[in-house]
Amino acid sequence: MLGSLALAWSFWSSAGWLQLCAGLALFLFGMQCLEEGLRELAGGKLEHLLKRSTSTPFKGLLFGTGATFVLQSSTLVSLLTIAFLSTGLIQLAGGIAVLFGANLGATSGIWLLALAGQNLSLSPLALPLLVFGVLASFKGARSKAAGRIVLGIAFIFLGIDQLKEGFTSFGDALDMTAYRAEGLGGQLLFVGIGLALTVVLQSSHATLMLILAALAGGQLGLDQGLALAIGSNVGSSVSTAVVGFLGGNRSGQRLALAHVLFNSLTAIVTIALLAPLTWLVLWLTGLSGLGSNSLLQLALFHSLFNAMGVMLFWPWQTQLARLLRRVLPEQAEPQVLIADVEPQMPTLTRARYLVDSALDSADAAASAVAQELQHLERLSLEVICHALYLPIDQLDGPQVNEALLQARVEPHGLDADTLYQRHIKGVYGDLLSFMGRLELNLDEARQQFWLGSQVAALQLVDAVKDAKHLQKNLSRQLDAPDSALRRRYVELRRHLLLCLREVRELNRSKLPDALWGERLQLLDDQAARFDAGFRQRLFASVRTGELDGLQTSSLMNDLGYCSRIIQSLRNVLLLSEGHELSRQLREVLPQEEAPLIQLR
Known part of the structure; x- marks a missing residue:
């Protein structure tokens, strides 16, 4: 003044x-x-x-x-x-x-x-x-x-x-x-x-x-x-x-x-x-x-x-x-984004790739958004894994550790709602803010990519929110003595972990489009068979008296959460050949020959 x-x-x-x-x-x-x-x-x-x-x-x-x-x-x-x-x-x-x-x-x-x-x-x-x-x-x-x-x-x-x-x-x-x-x-x-x-x-x-x-x-x-x-x-x-x-x-x-x-x-x-x-x-x-x-x-x-x-x-x-x-070396990409033990005063995770200078170009902005979606997806998978009270290394490796699946909840297990607030909400907010600040005129291909990216980010957030709801019952039942109800929750836990592993593999895959599509269809078929078989086993347990109506209702609700998580993640297979958003990004940036983004 x-x-x-x-x-x-x-x-x-x-x-x-x-x-x-x-x-x-x-x-x-x-x-x-x-x-x-x-x-x-x-x-x-x-x-x-x-x-x-x-x-x-x-x-x-x-x-x-x-x-x-x-x-x-x-x-x-x-x-x-x-x-x-x-x-x-x-x-x-x-x-x-x-x-x-x-x-x-x-x-x-x-x-x-x-x-x-x-x-x-x-x-x-x-x-x-x-x-x-x-x-x-x-x-x-x-x-x-x-x-x-x-x-x-x-x-x-x-x-x-x-x-x-x-x-x-x-x-x-x-x-x-x-x-x-x-x-x-x-x-x-x-x-x-x-x-x-x-x-x-x-x-x-x-x-x-x-x-x-x-x-x-x-x-x-x-x-x-x-x-x-x-x-x-x-x-x-x-x-x-x-x-x-x-x-x-x-x-x-x-x-x-x-x-x-x-x-x-x-x-x-x-x-x-x-x-x-x-x-x-x-x-x-x-x-x-x-x-x-x-x-x-x-x-x-x-x-x-x-x-x-x-x-x-x-x-x-x-x-x-x-x-x-040499003066400005590349910062090492951590194998795990969310540590098993959270610090006392954690900082809010923010976007990594949404630099303001990228807003000067529609192509640079599209590439930045694609990389940030990769970051958001990695965070989302880890939060969902923590919601299952499993270490992140279970997303990789030759096979699932059955002993961990059968184990009780660890005292230092991480709360999915806290993880959502600390690691998902900030990145999602930055992503929406960045996309909203783009003032350049976009052609049809870029508009489609922009809309698809917004939907993909929303589905990732929805998957994490469903995992928050699933964790509440999972925590209580996994700490209970062995019973038919607990065994059903272990079954849900195993099924969701296997699907998370498959989503991660599909993200990393360099298969040709046709084979990649077949593997995605296999994931869909396996999820559908599990849903149908799980319901049949539930009602069989009701008939034998192993489960009552209230327990069956809770399991049906949590099966729904699992199904929605898997469906959201399969719709957000952003980072591999054959995916719709990858196809749109290739149309926007036609000179790229190798996969534009590779999940690490």
């Missing part, structure tokens, strides 16, 4: 400062409109291109350069690459190459801004563009996206003119030419200013626009502008680093670190070679007759030091990837 009041007072005190801030706001808003319009117009083509363009480093470089040239945002391309890397759609080596290309492509923006020049007024061009952009927004979705692009260009033009006028109004008040960037200290000072500006504005283009306007107005010397440009380049990697480290997994963090290393080391080398690079820029612009144009000199310098950085790092891509994996 105080900051807003202080800013409002500064606007009232200085008309030039108001013009400068208004121009910057218009420029940033125009960049946002341009970016959004281009992404909406491209649909999923940008994501498909990214997946196809990382098969070789050179293709990745070309994609990064081209995408940044079109979108005019190296940060967006970097964040999109982090999202794809975090969800496993591309590999680290391909992401590094895209990163190099994004830095090269970022130089196109400063050339366009520099070529606009100081003497050319862009406002007359902006006014008709505003009209056409608004008119286009009243038509269909694609026309609206195109209108957004036109509006973005118009606001950028208006912002550039406002920035020019703002610097002109300030005159000597913003004259920094007296503060020369001489010596290492002076250079580092202006590098730091450029870095800070880019971090605050979240746009290296905006920082470079300010530098160009100040250069054109004479308030900034060329040496100061060059140092500021170096800082803006480093600052552009800070936004990527923050998103990568706070909202990404290990893969995303590695690429974020690669971006910081690339820009920082390039900046260090550029500062060390600043004098010869400045001489080279002045010589090249002098040859072309542009020796007095400081704007084009800055653009040339920006291109030269980014190209130099790519050439320095290009031969070391493999070594860089190895270094990143």
Whole structure:
């Protein structure tokens, strides 16, 4: 609140400062409109291109350069690459190459801004563009996206003119030419200013626009502008680093670190070679007759030091990837997600794979949801196993331990309702929240996958809830002396465990679709035969007097819980070939050849 009041007072005190801030706001808003319009117009083509363009480093470089040239945002391309890397759609080596290309492509923006020049007024061009952009927004979705692009260009033009006028109004008040960037200290000072500006504005283009306007107005010397440009380049990697480290997994963090290393080391080398690079820029612009144009000199310098950085790092891509994996090793996947003995103050289990950066792409979001469903299914199977008062290792292994099935409930047995609250509810809530925050337009295949994923998550939760109800009677009867009633509950316990083991095996299976379907049908047939046989045995026991009506009623209810658990889990066989959601995901991500997700 105080900051807003202080800013409002500064606007009232200085008309030039108001013009400068208004121009910057218009420029940033125009960049946002341009970016959004281009992404909406491209649909999923940008994501498909990214997946196809990382098969070789050179293709990745070309994609990064081209995408940044079109979108005019190296940060967006970097964040999109982090999202794809975090969800496993591309590999680290391909992401590094895209990163190099994004830095090269970022130089196109400063050339366009520099070529606009100081003497050319862009406002007359902006006014008709505003009209056409608004008119286009009243038509269909694609026309609206195109209108957004036109509006973005118009606001950028208006912002550039406002920035020019703002610097002109300030005159000597913003004259920094007296503060020369001489010596290492002076250079580092202006590098730091450029870095800070880019971090605050979240746009290296905006920082470079300010530098160009100040250069054109004479308030900034060329040496100061060059140092500021170096800082803006480093600052552009800070936004990527923050998103990568706070909202990404290990893969995303590695690429974020690669971006910081690339820009920082390039900046260090550029500062060390600043004098010869400045001489080279002045010589090249002098040859072309542009020796007095400081704007084009800055653009040339920006291109030269980014190209130099790519050439320095290009031969070391493999070594860089190895270094990143060593510095940020993969976190080991635990064999058991829920420990047998819960800590006194347990933390709520949350989603693992739903990184916010994945929301920038429909494909990355779909892959993240698929991985999180795998996580939720593993948790659900373990909770159901605990509801049976059995150790998790009984879900695997060559055979069932019959002694454990016959055993009484252990004193430290885990309560299924507590496990649901601690380990299922948080992940399920995160999954629904993530899916609800996706604002991208989805085609029919993605919509089907999204709907199927929501149903699958709900069925997993339903299976756990049924296990909670089953555990109540199971606990009481397993602690009772041997009787016909207890033997029937042991029978239910054995049947549900065998079905859980089969579900786990089907999840891991790499059988062809036809054989996988046959094995699933076998599970269905066995469950149906058990239900029918169990009911027959119940009524036979009633006739012989082993069970009374109330006991039979409880067993019938608990048989229903078992049947619903098995039915829910068989409907959520998400992670193997031949499953409906896997088929839908393959349609969404058609380039994948191996199984997209493998249960561990």
